[in-house]
Amino acid sequence: MINRAMVAGGRKLSAVKKQLVQMAKPGVKLSEIEKEAQFLIKAVGGKPSFATVPGYFWATCINLNEGLVHGVPDETAIKDGDIVSIDVGIYYQGYHTDTSISFIAGSGHYPAHEKFLAAGKEALKKGIAAATVGNRIGHISLAIEEVVKTAGYSPALNLTGHGVGRQLHEEPTIPCFVAKPISQTPPIKPGMTLAVEAIYLAGRPETVTDPDDHWTISSKDGKITAVFEETILTTPKTPVILTNV
Numbered sequence: 001m002i003n004r005a006m007v008a009g010g011r012k013l014s015a016v017k018k019q020l021v022q023m024a025k026p027g028v029k030l031s032e033i034e035k036e037a038q039f040l041i042k043a044v045g046g047k048p049s050f051a052t053v054p055g056y057f058w059a060t061c062i063n064l065n066e067g068l069v070h071g072v073p074d075e076t077a078i079k080d081g082d083i084v085s086i087d088v089g090i091y092y093q094g095y096h097t098d099t100s101i102s103f104i105a106g107s108g109h110y111p112a113h114e115k116f117l118a119a120g121k122e123a124l125k126k127g128i129a130a131a132t133v134g135n136r137i138g139h140i141s142l143a144i145e146e147v148v149k150t151a152g153y154s155p156a157l158n159l160t161g162h163g164v165g166r167q168l169h170e171e172p173t174i175p176c177f178v179a180k181p182i183s184q185t186p187p188i189k190p191g192m193t194l195a196v197e198a199i200y201l202a203g204r205p206e207t208v209t210d211p212d213d214h215w216t217i218s219s220k221d222g223k224i225t226a227v228f229e230e231t232i233l234t235t236p237k238t239p240v241i242l243t244n245v
Contacts, residue, residue, distance in 0.1 A: 002191075002233065003095065003165070003191075003193060003233070005092060005093035005094060005095045006095045006097055006165065006193055006231070006233065006242055007233070007242055008092060008093065009046065009090050009091075009092030009093065009095055009096070009097045009242075010097040010231055010241075010242025010243045010245065011242070011245045012044040012045075012046060012090060012092060013046075013088065013089065013090040013092075013097045013098075013099055013231075013243050014099070014242075014243050014244055014245040015040075015044070015245075016037065016040045016041060016044065016088060016090065017086065017088055017099055017101060017243070019036070019040060020033055020036060020037055020040075020060070020086050020088065021086065021101060021103060023036055024078060024084050024086065024103075024105060025078065025105060025106070026077075026078050026079055026080040026082075026105055026106045027077055027078065028077065028078050029074075029075050029076065029077050029078075030062045030064075030071075030073040030074055030075070030076050030077075030078070031073050031074060031075050033060060033062060033073060033086070034058055034059060034060050034062070034073035037059040037060045037088055038059045041059055041088075041090055044090075044092075045092065046090040046091055046092040047090070047091040047092075048060075048088075048089070048090070048091070049088075049089030049090055049091045049096045049097075049098060049168050050087075050088070050089055050168070052091065052096075052168060053168065056215065058072065058073055059088060060073050060086060060087065060088045061073075061085075061086075061087040061088075061215075062084065062085065062086050062087070063084075063085040063087075063216065063218075063225070063227075064076065064078070064082050064083065064084060064085075065082055065083050065224050065225075066218045066219045066222050066223060066224060066225060067085065067216055067217075067218045067225065068085075068156065068159070068199065068201065068207060068217050068218055068219060068225040068227065069085075069087065069159055069199065069217050069227060070215045070216055070217050071085070071215070071216045072213045072215050072216060074213075078105045079105065079106075080105060080106030080107075080108055081104065081105065081106055081108050081110055081113070082104070082105045082106075083102055083103070083104060083105075083113055083116075083117070083224050083225075083226060084102065084103055084104075084105050085100060085101070085102040085225070085226060085227050086100065086101055086102075087099070087100040087227065087229065088100075089168060091168075094166065095165055095166060096164050096165065096166075096167065096168045097164065097195075097231040097242055097243050098164050098168065098195040098229060098231050098243070099195075099229050099230055099231060099243035099244075100197065100227040100228060100229035101227075101228060101229075102117055102120060102226035102227055102228060103117065104117070113224065115151075116151075116153065116202055116224060116226065117226055119147060119148060119151035119153060119200070120148075120198045120200060120226045120227070120228045121198075121228055122147050122151075123143070123144045123147035123148050123176075123198035123200065123228070124144070124196065124197075124198040124228040124229070124230065126143040126144065126146070126147050127140045127141075127143045127144040127161075127196050127198060128140075128196050128230065128232055128239055128241065129143065129238075129239075130142070130143040131188055131194060131196060131232060131234055131239045132188065132234070132238065132239065133188055133189060133190055133234060133235070133236055134187075134188070135187075135188050136182050136183070136185045136186060136187050136188060137172050137174055137185040137186045137187075137188065138178055138180070138181070138182030138183075138184075138185035139182060139188075140161075140174055140188075140194075140196060141174060141175045141176060141177055141178050141179065141182075141185070142178050142182065144176045144177070144198050145176060145177040145178055147198075148176070148198065148200045153200050153201060153202055154200060154201045154202075154203065154204060154205040155175075155176035155177045155198075155199065155200050155205065156176050156199035156200060156201065156205060156207070157175075157176075157177065157205045158205075158207060159176070159197075159199045159207075159217070160173040160174050160175045160176065160197070160199075161173070161174030161175075161176070161194065161195050161196045161197035161199075161229065162174060162194070162195050162197075163192070163193065163194055163195070164193055164194065164195040164231055165193045171186075172185070172186045172194075174194060174195075174196060174197065176197065176198060176199050176200065188234055189234065190234055190235055190236050191233070191234060191235075192233070192234040193231060193232070193233055193234075193242075194231070194232050194234065195229055195230075195231050195232075196229065196230060196231075196232055197227060197228070197229040198226075198227065198228045198229070199225075199227050200225065200226060200227075201219045201223060201224075201225045202219075202223040202224045202225065203219060203221040203222075203223030204219075204220065204221050204223075206219070206220040206221070207219060207220055208220045230242070230243045230244050231243045
């Protein structure tokens, strides 16, 4: 039942993620973080998962502030107080793992940003806790939606978590809100590997795609956004987080 390649890959990806977060300080360019990600992934014997997506050539997706997902790591430099979201995946021994984290760059105190990010961390925690055998995928969605909306924010309506394994994106999709009756969503069974994501916005849920790079998705109203994601393995007991070791 335990996929040892994904366990090993998740452990390696966790270490890569932590090093990228430590690097992401004011003044550092997103392209520099991308270069380091390429180096680190290769150094641990893996390949960048995201480069397997047709038309995408980078190891990371990095977004700032209103940027929500799929941000191309360009020459933009991080500023103090920016919300930085780093999404990274690794392909190791035939399997993908995927993880995202959002945080505040620099050493300043930004109470509104801190409150916003705390909600996402809690939403992901509750979403993962709901991924128990006997529940359904909709229970994960419900847990995420309840935390995000109670905090006064909007779950993403057009972006989802997903299954992950041989392919980077597999079934089932895992919305951040209850999109249909929970009884109609897939049952959670032992041995599933899922990329659970809390994707949410401070303002309204509408998004726009950058007309130049055709990848970066941002909040339409320009308000801040964030993503928290871990790859998990479902077991007969509690789920195991593979990318937070």
